[in-house]
Amino acid sequence: MKERIIEAVESYDKIILHRHVRPDPDALGSQAGLALMLKNHYPQKQVYMVGEEEKSLRFISKMDEISDETFQDALIIICDTANVERISDERYTNGDKIIKIDHHPNEDPYGDIIWVDSRASSVCEMIYELYETWKDLKGMQLTDEAARCLYAGIVGDTGRFRYPNTTEKTFRYVSELIKYQFSPIELYEKMDVKSLQDARLEGYILTNFQILEYGVGVINLPNKLLEHYGVTANDASKLVNTFANVEGLKAWVFFVEEPDNLIRVRLRSKGPIINKVAQKFNGGGHPLAAGASVDNWEQTKGVVAELIEACRCY
Structure with missing residues:
Protein backbone atom coordinates (compact mmCIF):
# COMPACT_ATOMS: atom_id res chain seq x y z
CA MET A 1 0.00 0.00 0.00
CA LYS A 2 2.85 2.37 0.80
CA GLU A 3 4.36 1.72 -2.62
CA ARG A 4 0.99 2.45 -4.24
CA ILE A 5 0.88 5.78 -2.42
CA ILE A 6 4.38 6.65 -3.63
CA GLU A 7 3.48 5.71 -7.21
CA ALA A 8 0.35 7.87 -7.07
CA VAL A 9 2.29 10.87 -5.76
CA GLU A 10 4.87 10.52 -8.50
CA SER A 11 2.18 10.44 -11.19
CA TYR A 12 0.55 13.76 -10.20
CA ASP A 13 1.85 17.31 -10.59
CA LYS A 14 -0.59 18.74 -8.05
CA ILE A 15 -1.20 17.34 -4.55
CA ILE A 16 -3.61 18.72 -1.95
CA LEU A 17 -3.55 17.46 1.64
CA HIS A 18 -6.58 17.49 3.93
CA ARG A 19 -7.32 16.32 7.50
CA HIS A 20 -10.26 16.35 9.88
CA VAL A 21 -12.24 19.32 11.15
CA ARG A 22 -11.29 20.75 14.55
CA PRO A 23 -7.73 19.46 14.09
CA ASP A 24 -5.48 18.13 16.83
CA PRO A 25 -1.67 17.85 16.72
CA ASP A 26 -1.75 14.49 14.91
CA ALA A 27 -4.07 15.75 12.18
CA LEU A 28 -1.97 18.87 11.55
CA GLY A 29 1.35 17.14 12.14
CA SER A 30 0.68 14.35 9.64
CA GLN A 31 -0.76 16.74 7.07
CA ALA A 32 2.11 19.22 7.37
CA GLY A 33 4.84 16.63 7.86
CA LEU A 34 3.90 14.82 4.66
CA ALA A 35 3.45 18.08 2.75
CA LEU A 36 6.90 19.30 3.76
CA MET A 37 8.45 15.99 2.73
CA LEU A 38 6.80 16.24 -0.69
CA LYS A 39 7.77 19.87 -1.22
CA ASN A 40 11.38 19.09 -0.41
CA HIS A 41 11.66 15.94 -2.53
CA TYR A 42 9.50 17.10 -5.46
CA PRO A 43 10.13 20.86 -5.79
CA GLN A 44 8.57 20.82 -9.27
CA LYS A 45 5.17 19.71 -7.90
CA GLN A 46 2.44 21.94 -6.49
CA VAL A 47 1.73 20.86 -2.90
CA TYR A 48 -0.97 22.51 -0.75
CA MET A 49 -2.49 22.07 2.71
CA VAL A 50 -6.13 23.03 3.29
CA GLY A 51 -8.64 23.14 6.12
CA GLU A 52 -9.88 25.56 8.73
CA GLU A 53 -7.26 27.21 10.90
CA GLU A 54 -6.94 26.27 14.57
CA LYS A 55 -5.48 29.30 16.32
CA SER A 56 -3.96 27.39 19.22
CA LEU A 57 -2.09 25.03 16.88
CA ARG A 58 -0.69 27.47 14.34
CA PHE A 59 2.74 26.78 15.80
CA ILE A 60 2.59 23.40 14.05
CA SER A 61 1.57 24.69 10.63
CA LYS A 62 -0.60 27.18 8.79
CA MET A 63 -2.91 26.35 5.91
CA ASP A 64 -2.85 27.49 2.28
CA GLU A 65 -5.64 29.42 0.62
CA ILE A 66 -6.34 28.02 -2.84
CA SER A 67 -9.05 28.49 -5.46
CA ASP A 68 -11.69 25.95 -6.41
CA GLU A 69 -9.98 25.55 -9.79
CA THR A 70 -6.80 24.31 -8.10
CA PHE A 71 -8.53 21.05 -7.20
CA GLN A 72 -8.95 20.08 -10.84
CA ASP A 73 -6.73 17.11 -11.77
CA ALA A 74 -5.22 17.05 -8.26
CA LEU A 75 -4.27 14.10 -6.09
CA ILE A 76 -6.06 14.40 -2.74
CA ILE A 77 -4.43 12.94 0.38
CA ILE A 78 -6.60 12.89 3.51
CA CYS A 79 -4.83 12.30 6.83
CA ASP A 80 -6.23 11.19 10.19
CA THR A 81 -9.90 11.30 9.15
CA ALA A 82 -12.06 8.24 9.75
CA ASN A 83 -15.15 9.27 7.79
CA VAL A 84 -16.08 11.70 5.03
CA GLU A 85 -18.29 13.79 7.33
CA ARG A 86 -15.19 14.90 9.25
CA ILE A 87 -13.02 15.93 6.28
CA SER A 88 -12.13 19.61 6.51
CA ASP A 89 -12.80 21.47 3.22
CA GLU A 90 -15.46 19.68 1.19
CA ARG A 91 -13.73 20.59 -2.08
CA TYR A 92 -11.76 17.35 -1.81
CA THR A 93 -14.51 15.83 -3.97
CA ASN A 94 -13.29 17.96 -6.88
CA GLY A 95 -9.94 16.20 -7.03
CA ASP A 96 -9.01 13.39 -9.41
CA LYS A 97 -7.95 10.64 -6.98
CA ILE A 98 -8.22 10.26 -3.18
CA ILE A 99 -5.78 8.60 -0.79
CA LYS A 100 -6.90 7.89 2.78
CA ILE A 101 -4.17 7.55 5.44
CA ASP A 102 -5.65 6.88 8.87
CA HIS A 103 -5.28 4.96 12.13
CA HIS A 104 -8.94 4.84 13.21
CA PRO A 105 -11.04 1.70 12.62
CA ASN A 106 -11.94 1.69 8.92
CA GLU A 107 -15.71 2.03 9.34
CA ASP A 108 -15.94 4.32 6.27
CA PRO A 109 -13.54 3.00 3.61
CA TYR A 110 -13.61 6.03 1.31
CA GLY A 111 -10.94 6.80 -1.27
CA ASP A 112 -9.21 5.12 -4.21
CA ILE A 113 -6.18 4.08 -2.16
CA ILE A 114 -6.74 3.27 1.52
CA TRP A 115 -3.97 2.77 4.05
CA VAL A 116 -5.43 2.24 7.52
CA ASP A 117 -3.44 0.89 10.46
CA SER A 118 -5.48 0.94 13.67
CA ARG A 119 -2.46 -0.41 15.57
CA ALA A 120 -0.47 2.77 14.90
CA SER A 121 -0.27 5.28 17.73
CA LYS A 135 13.79 6.74 1.53
CA ASP A 136 14.70 3.19 0.56
CA LEU A 137 12.94 3.35 -2.82
CA LYS A 138 13.46 6.95 -3.91
CA GLY A 139 16.00 8.56 -1.59
CA MET A 140 13.42 10.69 0.23
CA GLN A 141 14.91 13.04 2.84
CA LEU A 142 13.21 14.21 6.02
CA THR A 143 13.65 17.90 6.82
CA ASP A 144 13.99 19.34 10.32
CA GLU A 145 10.61 21.04 10.02
CA ALA A 146 8.88 17.86 8.84
CA ALA A 147 10.44 15.94 11.73
CA ARG A 148 9.15 18.58 14.16
CA CYS A 149 5.59 18.25 12.82
CA LEU A 150 5.64 14.44 13.03
CA TYR A 151 7.08 14.51 16.54
CA ALA A 152 4.34 16.93 17.67
CA GLY A 153 1.63 14.65 16.31
CA ILE A 154 3.02 11.54 17.97
CA VAL A 155 3.38 13.35 21.28
CA GLY A 156 -0.19 14.62 21.01
CA ASP A 157 -1.88 11.33 20.18
CA THR A 158 0.08 9.28 22.72
CA GLY A 159 -0.48 11.77 25.56
CA ARG A 160 3.27 12.22 26.03
CA PHE A 161 3.76 8.44 25.48
CA ARG A 162 1.41 7.57 28.35
CA TYR A 163 -1.49 6.05 26.39
CA PRO A 164 -1.63 2.31 25.65
CA ASN A 165 -1.28 3.00 21.90
CA THR A 166 2.42 3.74 22.53
CA THR A 167 4.52 0.82 21.26
CA GLU A 168 8.12 -0.16 20.67
CA LYS A 169 7.71 1.13 17.12
CA THR A 170 6.55 4.50 18.45
CA PHE A 171 9.68 4.89 20.57
CA ARG A 172 11.90 3.72 17.73
CA TYR A 173 10.52 6.33 15.36
CA VAL A 174 10.67 9.06 17.99
CA SER A 175 14.29 8.17 18.70
CA GLU A 176 15.02 8.94 15.04
CA LEU A 177 12.92 12.11 14.91
CA ILE A 178 14.64 13.55 17.98
CA LYS A 179 17.94 13.58 16.06
CA TYR A 180 16.69 16.43 13.85
CA GLN A 181 17.20 20.11 14.61
CA PHE A 182 14.13 21.26 16.54
CA SER A 183 13.33 21.84 20.22
CA PRO A 184 11.02 19.28 21.87
CA ILE A 185 10.95 21.48 24.98
CA GLU A 186 9.60 24.40 22.94
CA LEU A 187 6.97 22.12 21.43
CA TYR A 188 5.85 20.90 24.86
CA GLU A 189 5.59 24.46 26.13
CA LYS A 190 3.43 25.52 23.19
CA MET A 191 1.21 22.44 23.49
CA ASP A 192 0.73 23.04 27.23
CA VAL A 193 -0.07 26.76 27.10
CA LYS A 194 -3.63 27.71 28.01
CA SER A 195 -5.46 30.98 28.18
CA LEU A 196 -6.71 32.47 31.44
CA GLN A 197 -10.26 31.70 30.28
CA ASP A 198 -9.36 28.04 29.71
CA ALA A 199 -7.74 27.82 33.14
CA ARG A 200 -10.84 29.21 34.81
CA LEU A 201 -13.13 26.86 32.91
CA GLU A 202 -10.85 24.01 33.98
CA GLY A 203 -11.49 25.05 37.57
CA TYR A 204 -15.24 24.96 36.94
CA ILE A 205 -14.95 21.45 35.47
CA LEU A 206 -12.98 20.15 38.46
CA THR A 207 -15.57 21.62 40.82
CA ASN A 208 -18.68 20.41 38.99
CA PHE A 209 -18.01 17.09 37.27
CA GLN A 210 -19.86 14.03 38.58
CA ILE A 211 -18.78 10.44 39.05
CA LEU A 212 -21.71 8.08 38.60
CA GLU A 213 -22.02 4.34 39.15
CA TYR A 214 -19.39 1.99 37.73
CA GLY A 215 -16.84 4.80 37.54
CA VAL A 216 -18.48 6.97 34.87
CA GLY A 217 -17.51 10.64 34.88
CA VAL A 218 -19.77 13.33 33.36
CA ILE A 219 -19.60 17.08 32.81
CA ASN A 220 -22.10 19.24 30.93
CA LEU A 221 -20.82 22.42 29.29
CA PRO A 222 -23.76 24.35 27.78
CA ASN A 223 -23.19 27.19 25.38
CA LYS A 224 -24.20 29.86 27.91
CA LEU A 225 -21.53 28.62 30.30
CA LEU A 226 -18.87 28.76 27.57
CA GLU A 227 -19.94 32.30 26.72
CA HIS A 228 -19.63 33.24 30.39
CA TYR A 229 -16.04 31.99 30.48
CA GLY A 230 -15.24 33.43 27.05
CA VAL A 231 -14.19 30.14 25.46
CA THR A 232 -15.25 28.32 22.30
CA ALA A 233 -16.66 24.81 22.13
CA ASN A 234 -13.39 23.73 20.53
CA ASP A 235 -11.40 25.23 23.42
CA ALA A 236 -13.62 23.46 25.94
CA SER A 237 -13.30 20.11 24.18
CA LYS A 238 -9.52 20.20 24.60
CA LEU A 239 -10.01 20.02 28.38
CA VAL A 240 -11.44 16.51 28.08
CA ASN A 241 -8.73 15.00 30.32
CA THR A 242 -9.11 17.57 33.11
CA PHE A 243 -10.27 15.00 35.70
CA ALA A 244 -8.77 11.92 34.04
CA ASN A 245 -6.60 11.04 37.05
CA VAL A 246 -9.38 10.96 39.64
CA GLU A 247 -9.37 7.72 41.60
CA GLY A 248 -12.10 5.25 40.64
CA LEU A 249 -12.74 6.74 37.20
CA LYS A 250 -13.12 4.17 34.40
CA ALA A 251 -14.58 6.25 31.56
CA TRP A 252 -15.88 9.76 31.13
CA VAL A 253 -17.82 12.00 28.81
CA PHE A 254 -17.69 15.72 28.05
CA PHE A 255 -20.89 17.20 26.63
CA VAL A 256 -19.98 20.46 24.90
CA GLU A 257 -22.73 22.55 23.30
CA GLU A 258 -21.93 24.29 20.01
CA PRO A 259 -23.35 27.75 19.14
CA ASP A 260 -25.88 26.02 16.83
CA ASN A 261 -27.06 23.95 19.84
CA LEU A 262 -25.59 20.67 18.53
CA ILE A 263 -23.96 18.91 21.47
CA ARG A 264 -20.52 17.46 20.90
CA VAL A 265 -19.82 14.23 22.80
CA ARG A 266 -16.19 13.61 23.82
CA LEU A 267 -15.62 10.12 25.24
CA ARG A 268 -12.50 8.79 26.98
CA SER A 269 -11.78 5.52 28.77
CA LYS A 270 -9.20 3.70 30.88
CA GLY A 271 -10.37 0.28 29.72
CA PRO A 272 -14.04 -0.06 28.74
CA ILE A 273 -14.58 0.03 24.96
CA ILE A 274 -16.28 3.30 24.09
CA ASN A 275 -16.17 3.64 20.31
CA LYS A 276 -19.14 1.27 20.17
CA VAL A 277 -21.01 3.74 22.35
CA ALA A 278 -20.02 6.59 20.03
CA GLN A 279 -21.24 4.66 16.97
CA LYS A 280 -24.75 4.60 18.42
CA PHE A 281 -24.77 8.41 18.40
CA ASN A 282 -23.47 9.36 14.95
CA GLY A 283 -19.84 8.99 15.92
CA GLY A 284 -16.89 6.68 16.24
CA GLY A 285 -13.19 6.63 16.98
CA HIS A 286 -10.71 4.51 18.90
CA PRO A 287 -11.64 1.93 21.56
CA LEU A 288 -10.47 4.27 24.35
CA ALA A 289 -10.99 7.69 22.74
CA ALA A 290 -14.05 8.49 20.66
CA GLY A 291 -16.50 11.22 19.75
CA ALA A 292 -20.10 11.66 18.71
CA SER A 293 -22.88 14.25 18.64
CA VAL A 294 -26.48 14.55 19.81
CA ASP A 295 -29.18 17.09 19.05
CA ASN A 296 -30.31 18.05 22.56
CA TRP A 297 -29.62 17.61 26.26
CA GLU A 298 -32.32 14.96 26.61
CA GLN A 299 -30.35 12.71 24.25
CA THR A 300 -27.23 13.02 26.42
CA LYS A 301 -29.01 10.82 28.98
CA GLY A 302 -28.91 7.99 26.46
CA VAL A 303 -25.16 8.42 26.01
CA VAL A 304 -24.61 8.30 29.77
CA ALA A 305 -26.75 5.17 30.06
CA GLU A 306 -24.75 3.42 27.33
CA LEU A 307 -21.47 4.48 28.94
CA ILE A 308 -22.58 3.15 32.32
CA GLU A 309 -23.49 -0.16 30.68
CA ALA A 310 -20.08 -0.36 28.95
CA CYS A 311 -18.37 0.19 32.29
CA ARG A 312 -20.64 -2.28 34.08
CA CYS A 313 -19.73 -5.00 31.56
CA TYR A 314 -16.01 -4.24 31.70
Whole structure:
Protein backbone atom coordinates (compact mmCIF):
# COMPACT_ATOMS: atom_id res chain seq x y z
CA MET A 1 0.00 0.00 0.00
CA LYS A 2 2.85 2.37 0.80
CA GLU A 3 4.36 1.72 -2.62
CA ARG A 4 0.99 2.45 -4.24
CA ILE A 5 0.88 5.78 -2.42
CA ILE A 6 4.38 6.65 -3.63
CA GLU A 7 3.48 5.71 -7.21
CA ALA A 8 0.35 7.87 -7.07
CA VAL A 9 2.29 10.87 -5.76
CA GLU A 10 4.87 10.52 -8.50
CA SER A 11 2.18 10.44 -11.19
CA TYR A 12 0.55 13.76 -10.20
CA ASP A 13 1.85 17.31 -10.59
CA LYS A 14 -0.59 18.74 -8.05
CA ILE A 15 -1.20 17.34 -4.55
CA ILE A 16 -3.61 18.72 -1.95
CA LEU A 17 -3.55 17.46 1.64
CA HIS A 18 -6.58 17.49 3.93
CA ARG A 19 -7.32 16.32 7.50
CA HIS A 20 -10.26 16.35 9.88
CA VAL A 21 -12.24 19.32 11.15
CA ARG A 22 -11.29 20.75 14.55
CA PRO A 23 -7.73 19.46 14.09
CA ASP A 24 -5.48 18.13 16.83
CA PRO A 25 -1.67 17.85 16.72
CA ASP A 26 -1.75 14.49 14.91
CA ALA A 27 -4.07 15.75 12.18
CA LEU A 28 -1.97 18.87 11.55
CA GLY A 29 1.35 17.14 12.14
CA SER A 30 0.68 14.35 9.64
CA GLN A 31 -0.76 16.74 7.07
CA ALA A 32 2.11 19.22 7.37
CA GLY A 33 4.84 16.63 7.86
CA LEU A 34 3.90 14.82 4.66
CA ALA A 35 3.45 18.08 2.75
CA LEU A 36 6.90 19.30 3.76
CA MET A 37 8.45 15.99 2.73
CA LEU A 38 6.80 16.24 -0.69
CA LYS A 39 7.77 19.87 -1.22
CA ASN A 40 11.38 19.09 -0.41
CA HIS A 41 11.66 15.94 -2.53
CA TYR A 42 9.50 17.10 -5.46
CA PRO A 43 10.13 20.86 -5.79
CA GLN A 44 8.57 20.82 -9.27
CA LYS A 45 5.17 19.71 -7.90
CA GLN A 46 2.44 21.94 -6.49
CA VAL A 47 1.73 20.86 -2.90
CA TYR A 48 -0.97 22.51 -0.75
CA MET A 49 -2.49 22.07 2.71
CA VAL A 50 -6.13 23.03 3.29
CA GLY A 51 -8.64 23.14 6.12
CA GLU A 52 -9.88 25.56 8.73
CA GLU A 53 -7.26 27.21 10.90
CA GLU A 54 -6.94 26.27 14.57
CA LYS A 55 -5.48 29.30 16.32
CA SER A 56 -3.96 27.39 19.22
CA LEU A 57 -2.09 25.03 16.88
CA ARG A 58 -0.69 27.47 14.34
CA PHE A 59 2.74 26.78 15.80
CA ILE A 60 2.59 23.40 14.05
CA SER A 61 1.57 24.69 10.63
CA LYS A 62 -0.60 27.18 8.79
CA MET A 63 -2.91 26.35 5.91
CA ASP A 64 -2.85 27.49 2.28
CA GLU A 65 -5.64 29.42 0.62
CA ILE A 66 -6.34 28.02 -2.84
CA SER A 67 -9.05 28.49 -5.46
CA ASP A 68 -11.69 25.95 -6.41
CA GLU A 69 -9.98 25.55 -9.79
CA THR A 70 -6.80 24.31 -8.10
CA PHE A 71 -8.53 21.05 -7.20
CA GLN A 72 -8.95 20.08 -10.84
CA ASP A 73 -6.73 17.11 -11.77
CA ALA A 74 -5.22 17.05 -8.26
CA LEU A 75 -4.27 14.10 -6.09
CA ILE A 76 -6.06 14.40 -2.74
CA ILE A 77 -4.43 12.94 0.38
CA ILE A 78 -6.60 12.89 3.51
CA CYS A 79 -4.83 12.30 6.83
CA ASP A 80 -6.23 11.19 10.19
CA THR A 81 -9.90 11.30 9.15
CA ALA A 82 -12.06 8.24 9.75
CA ASN A 83 -15.15 9.27 7.79
CA VAL A 84 -16.08 11.70 5.03
CA GLU A 85 -18.29 13.79 7.33
CA ARG A 86 -15.19 14.90 9.25
CA ILE A 87 -13.02 15.93 6.28
CA SER A 88 -12.13 19.61 6.51
CA ASP A 89 -12.80 21.47 3.22
CA GLU A 90 -15.46 19.68 1.19
CA ARG A 91 -13.73 20.59 -2.08
CA TYR A 92 -11.76 17.35 -1.81
CA THR A 93 -14.51 15.83 -3.97
CA ASN A 94 -13.29 17.96 -6.88
CA GLY A 95 -9.94 16.20 -7.03
CA ASP A 96 -9.01 13.39 -9.41
CA LYS A 97 -7.95 10.64 -6.98
CA ILE A 98 -8.22 10.26 -3.18
CA ILE A 99 -5.78 8.60 -0.79
CA LYS A 100 -6.90 7.89 2.78
CA ILE A 101 -4.17 7.55 5.44
CA ASP A 102 -5.65 6.88 8.87
CA HIS A 103 -5.28 4.96 12.13
CA HIS A 104 -8.94 4.84 13.21
CA PRO A 105 -11.04 1.70 12.62
CA ASN A 106 -11.94 1.69 8.92
CA GLU A 107 -15.71 2.03 9.34
CA ASP A 108 -15.94 4.32 6.27
CA PRO A 109 -13.54 3.00 3.61
CA TYR A 110 -13.61 6.03 1.31
CA GLY A 111 -10.94 6.80 -1.27
CA ASP A 112 -9.21 5.12 -4.21
CA ILE A 113 -6.18 4.08 -2.16
CA ILE A 114 -6.74 3.27 1.52
CA TRP A 115 -3.97 2.77 4.05
CA VAL A 116 -5.43 2.24 7.52
CA ASP A 117 -3.44 0.89 10.46
CA SER A 118 -5.48 0.94 13.67
CA ARG A 119 -2.46 -0.41 15.57
CA ALA A 120 -0.47 2.77 14.90
CA SER A 121 -0.27 5.28 17.73
CA SER A 122 -0.91 8.12 15.31
CA VAL A 123 -0.99 8.99 11.64
CA CYS A 124 2.30 10.82 12.21
CA GLU A 125 3.78 7.45 13.12
CA MET A 126 2.41 6.08 9.84
CA ILE A 127 3.89 9.00 7.87
CA TYR A 128 7.31 8.25 9.34
CA GLU A 129 6.87 4.61 8.32
CA LEU A 130 5.95 5.79 4.83
CA TYR A 131 9.06 8.00 4.82
CA GLU A 132 11.27 4.98 5.59
CA THR A 133 9.89 3.13 2.56
CA TRP A 134 10.19 6.27 0.42
CA LYS A 135 13.79 6.74 1.53
CA ASP A 136 14.70 3.19 0.56
CA LEU A 137 12.94 3.35 -2.82
CA LYS A 138 13.46 6.95 -3.91
CA GLY A 139 16.00 8.56 -1.59
CA MET A 140 13.42 10.69 0.23
CA GLN A 141 14.91 13.04 2.84
CA LEU A 142 13.21 14.21 6.02
CA THR A 143 13.65 17.90 6.82
CA ASP A 144 13.99 19.34 10.32
CA GLU A 145 10.61 21.04 10.02
CA ALA A 146 8.88 17.86 8.84
CA ALA A 147 10.44 15.94 11.73
CA ARG A 148 9.15 18.58 14.16
CA CYS A 149 5.59 18.25 12.82
CA LEU A 150 5.64 14.44 13.03
CA TYR A 151 7.08 14.51 16.54
CA ALA A 152 4.34 16.93 17.67
CA GLY A 153 1.63 14.65 16.31
CA ILE A 154 3.02 11.54 17.97
CA VAL A 155 3.38 13.35 21.28
CA GLY A 156 -0.19 14.62 21.01
CA ASP A 157 -1.88 11.33 20.18
CA THR A 158 0.08 9.28 22.72
CA GLY A 159 -0.48 11.77 25.56
CA ARG A 160 3.27 12.22 26.03
CA PHE A 161 3.76 8.44 25.48
CA ARG A 162 1.41 7.57 28.35
CA TYR A 163 -1.49 6.05 26.39
CA PRO A 164 -1.63 2.31 25.65
CA ASN A 165 -1.28 3.00 21.90
CA THR A 166 2.42 3.74 22.53
CA THR A 167 4.52 0.82 21.26
CA GLU A 168 8.12 -0.16 20.67
CA LYS A 169 7.71 1.13 17.12
CA THR A 170 6.55 4.50 18.45
CA PHE A 171 9.68 4.89 20.57
CA ARG A 172 11.90 3.72 17.73
CA TYR A 173 10.52 6.33 15.36
CA VAL A 174 10.67 9.06 17.99
CA SER A 175 14.29 8.17 18.70
CA GLU A 176 15.02 8.94 15.04
CA LEU A 177 12.92 12.11 14.91
CA ILE A 178 14.64 13.55 17.98
CA LYS A 179 17.94 13.58 16.06
CA TYR A 180 16.69 16.43 13.85
CA GLN A 181 17.20 20.11 14.61
CA PHE A 182 14.13 21.26 16.54
CA SER A 183 13.33 21.84 20.22
CA PRO A 184 11.02 19.28 21.87
CA ILE A 185 10.95 21.48 24.98
CA GLU A 186 9.60 24.40 22.94
CA LEU A 187 6.97 22.12 21.43
CA TYR A 188 5.85 20.90 24.86
CA GLU A 189 5.59 24.46 26.13
CA LYS A 190 3.43 25.52 23.19
CA MET A 191 1.21 22.44 23.49
CA ASP A 192 0.73 23.04 27.23
CA VAL A 193 -0.07 26.76 27.10
CA LYS A 194 -3.63 27.71 28.01
CA SER A 195 -5.46 30.98 28.18
CA LEU A 196 -6.71 32.47 31.44
CA GLN A 197 -10.26 31.70 30.28
CA ASP A 198 -9.36 28.04 29.71
CA ALA A 199 -7.74 27.82 33.14
CA ARG A 200 -10.84 29.21 34.81
CA LEU A 201 -13.13 26.86 32.91
CA GLU A 202 -10.85 24.01 33.98
CA GLY A 203 -11.49 25.05 37.57
CA TYR A 204 -15.24 24.96 36.94
CA ILE A 205 -14.95 21.45 35.47
CA LEU A 206 -12.98 20.15 38.46
CA THR A 207 -15.57 21.62 40.82
CA ASN A 208 -18.68 20.41 38.99
CA PHE A 209 -18.01 17.09 37.27
CA GLN A 210 -19.86 14.03 38.58
CA ILE A 211 -18.78 10.44 39.05
CA LEU A 212 -21.71 8.08 38.60
CA GLU A 213 -22.02 4.34 39.15
CA TYR A 214 -19.39 1.99 37.73
CA GLY A 215 -16.84 4.80 37.54
CA VAL A 216 -18.48 6.97 34.87
CA GLY A 217 -17.51 10.64 34.88
CA VAL A 218 -19.77 13.33 33.36
CA ILE A 219 -19.60 17.08 32.81
CA ASN A 220 -22.10 19.24 30.93
CA LEU A 221 -20.82 22.42 29.29
CA PRO A 222 -23.76 24.35 27.78
CA ASN A 223 -23.19 27.19 25.38
CA LYS A 224 -24.20 29.86 27.91
CA LEU A 225 -21.53 28.62 30.30
CA LEU A 226 -18.87 28.76 27.57
CA GLU A 227 -19.94 32.30 26.72
CA HIS A 228 -19.63 33.24 30.39
CA TYR A 229 -16.04 31.99 30.48
CA GLY A 230 -15.24 33.43 27.05
CA VAL A 231 -14.19 30.14 25.46
CA THR A 232 -15.25 28.32 22.30
CA ALA A 233 -16.66 24.81 22.13
CA ASN A 234 -13.39 23.73 20.53
CA ASP A 235 -11.40 25.23 23.42
CA ALA A 236 -13.62 23.46 25.94
CA SER A 237 -13.30 20.11 24.18
CA LYS A 238 -9.52 20.20 24.60
CA LEU A 239 -10.01 20.02 28.38
CA VAL A 240 -11.44 16.51 28.08
CA ASN A 241 -8.73 15.00 30.32
CA THR A 242 -9.11 17.57 33.11
CA PHE A 243 -10.27 15.00 35.70
CA ALA A 244 -8.77 11.92 34.04
CA ASN A 245 -6.60 11.04 37.05
CA VAL A 246 -9.38 10.96 39.64
CA GLU A 247 -9.37 7.72 41.60
CA GLY A 248 -12.10 5.25 40.64
CA LEU A 249 -12.74 6.74 37.20
CA LYS A 250 -13.12 4.17 34.40
CA ALA A 251 -14.58 6.25 31.56
CA TRP A 252 -15.88 9.76 31.13
CA VAL A 253 -17.82 12.00 28.81
CA PHE A 254 -17.69 15.72 28.05
CA PHE A 255 -20.89 17.20 26.63
CA VAL A 256 -19.98 20.46 24.90
CA GLU A 257 -22.73 22.55 23.30
CA GLU A 258 -21.93 24.29 20.01
CA PRO A 259 -23.35 27.75 19.14
CA ASP A 260 -25.88 26.02 16.83
CA ASN A 261 -27.06 23.95 19.84
CA LEU A 262 -25.59 20.67 18.53
CA ILE A 263 -23.96 18.91 21.47
CA ARG A 264 -20.52 17.46 20.90
CA VAL A 265 -19.82 14.23 22.80
CA ARG A 266 -16.19 13.61 23.82
CA LEU A 267 -15.62 10.12 25.24
CA ARG A 268 -12.50 8.79 26.98
CA SER A 269 -11.78 5.52 28.77
CA LYS A 270 -9.20 3.70 30.88
CA GLY A 271 -10.37 0.28 29.72
CA PRO A 272 -14.04 -0.06 28.74
CA ILE A 273 -14.58 0.03 24.96
CA ILE A 274 -16.28 3.30 24.09
CA ASN A 275 -16.17 3.64 20.31
CA LYS A 276 -19.14 1.27 20.17
CA VAL A 277 -21.01 3.74 22.35
CA ALA A 278 -20.02 6.59 20.03
CA GLN A 279 -21.24 4.66 16.97
CA LYS A 280 -24.75 4.60 18.42
CA PHE A 281 -24.77 8.41 18.40
CA ASN A 282 -23.47 9.36 14.95
CA GLY A 283 -19.84 8.99 15.92
CA GLY A 284 -16.89 6.68 16.24
CA GLY A 285 -13.19 6.63 16.98
CA HIS A 286 -10.71 4.51 18.90
CA PRO A 287 -11.64 1.93 21.56
CA LEU A 288 -10.47 4.27 24.35
CA ALA A 289 -10.99 7.69 22.74
CA ALA A 290 -14.05 8.49 20.66
CA GLY A 291 -16.50 11.22 19.75
CA ALA A 292 -20.10 11.66 18.71
CA SER A 293 -22.88 14.25 18.64
CA VAL A 294 -26.48 14.55 19.81
CA ASP A 295 -29.18 17.09 19.05
CA ASN A 296 -30.31 18.05 22.56
CA TRP A 297 -29.62 17.61 26.26
CA GLU A 298 -32.32 14.96 26.61
CA GLN A 299 -30.35 12.71 24.25
CA THR A 300 -27.23 13.02 26.42
CA LYS A 301 -29.01 10.82 28.98
CA GLY A 302 -28.91 7.99 26.46
CA VAL A 303 -25.16 8.42 26.01
CA VAL A 304 -24.61 8.30 29.77
CA ALA A 305 -26.75 5.17 30.06
CA GLU A 306 -24.75 3.42 27.33
CA LEU A 307 -21.47 4.48 28.94
CA ILE A 308 -22.58 3.15 32.32
CA GLU A 309 -23.49 -0.16 30.68
CA ALA A 310 -20.08 -0.36 28.95
CA CYS A 311 -18.37 0.19 32.29
CA ARG A 312 -20.64 -2.28 34.08
CA CYS A 313 -19.73 -5.00 31.56
CA TYR A 314 -16.01 -4.24 31.70
